[in-house]
Amino acid sequence: MASLTSARVLRPVGTAGKLFAFALDVVRGLFRRPFQLREFLQQAWFIASVTIVPTALVAIPFGAVIALQVGGLIKQFGAQSFTGSASVLAVIQQAGPIATALLIAGAGGSAIAADLGARKIREELDAMMVLGIDPIQRLVVPRVLACMLVAFFLNGLVSVVGVAGGYVFNVILQDGTPGAYIASFTALAQLPDLYIGLIKSLIFGLIAAVVAAYKGMNAGGGPKGVGDAVNESVVITFLLLFVVNFVLSTIYLQLVPPKGG
């Protein structure tokens, strides 16, 4: 009985370990030749095509909400001239990577999990292994790299669209001064803020793709198993992303002193 309980308690630890081992396999596969360039380009194109429009559409209200919130708050302090800066900080450091990650996980990750899951239950992955080809190297590595690349660029898109949206809302709705909004960009924000945003988006893309691929490749029990795998991969990715975002933000704020602080 005791062993049964402990087995149940320890099961998530085992799953986490397997996920980590899978991630290590993927890293090892990164350096194995030949590199699957074609698959990589196809996947990057596919992921970009399913994420660009939703990301842009999410980024506009994201930037606007931040601009409204921060703008309102800052007005009460009487520091309107810093609105642009605060909004840039929030968008580039937090909103950009998070919005990117949600869309990469929701649109790209679910597609990866569904694709690999379907291949798993149709025995395509087994067939591939039997033909002497490692599916991790052949299928997973290109997908992970594609996800990271697309996440990197989507992050740039969110940043630009978010800041532009913030500008429009600040200037038009809150009677902000266009010049002050732009001029204050560099007052509080600095280049490392941009770096951490990009690093975050790379890591989020990695996590989303690895979790999705792991769940897809371990799908079982017929078509229902594929559905479950997709569902679990999205939920697990979201959870992981928010935890990792918290950790990265904390480390960054400790390491890099705020400008003018």
Place this chain on the structure above:
Amino acid sequence: MGVEIKIENLTKSFGKQLIWGDVSLTVPAGEICVMLGPSGTGKSVLLKTLIGLLKPDRGSVIIEGTDIASCPEKELYEIRKLFGVLFQDGAMFGSMNLYDNVAFPLREHTKKSESEVREVVMEKMDLVGLLGAEDKLPGEISGGMRKRAGLARALVLDPEIVLFDEPDSGLDPVRTAFLNQLIVDLNAQIDATFLIVTHDINTARTVPDNIGLLYHRHLAMFGPREMLLSSEEPVVRQFLNAQRVGPIGMSEEKDADELAAESGQELPPLPPIPMQLEPSNGIPRRSQREPGSWCRENGVTPPPGSFQSANAGLAPGV
């Protein structure tokens, strides 16, 4: 030439459930073997263990001196190039057309030029009778065609061992008969070791040189075709003749009461042993034995009427 597969004390369980234990057998080089068993006895699991897709709990699978069960992954990928595997549903890659599917192993593993690839692919497509269907996607063709396409892909690297996972499931009797003939012809042509997993008795009675029977978590019997077809052993007899009387029940093995109730019943006589399926060109295969030779050598009297027709003891029309 074919390669021998030596299986020793193989045991596999999922969690606490034992699938089969202590399976030991040698699949002789170049011969056709059939592995039989009631549904759910882990025939496919055995096949997957032989190619290293599943790790057994204990035991070894030795092919050309390498133990599949314990060798490092790198060696495993090398040794798998000796294998051709036909999966249950063909396991074609859904995103590629049949031509690319069959060409896939060649493009990945050989440095052949595109025109050489074309030559080999067309030869194998012709062999399985799929010429003209190269541009179709796996989703657009019937199950029987998918199986034949899977067979073409399995054969494209000239394997030493070919494994068939239920080649006859979901096929009509005519197609099954054609597929069986194709298997025998292929064996005559490429001399590879064939292992067929099935529960179709007609296939088992006519195609193989050797038969194995998995039952109740162990290997009940493995030996030459004539040995099993003339065997009086209850499980073998019941299964190979598709009878209700015997130790195999509907869900699992029967309990003591049911067996006791049957004890008085007289078993129907063993049906005659059919002739083995011969290659369609009439030239015997290298591993083929003369009909009745095992029975003569071992002093077993085959059931009356044996070795007289190709479909003795079979379902009609086969």
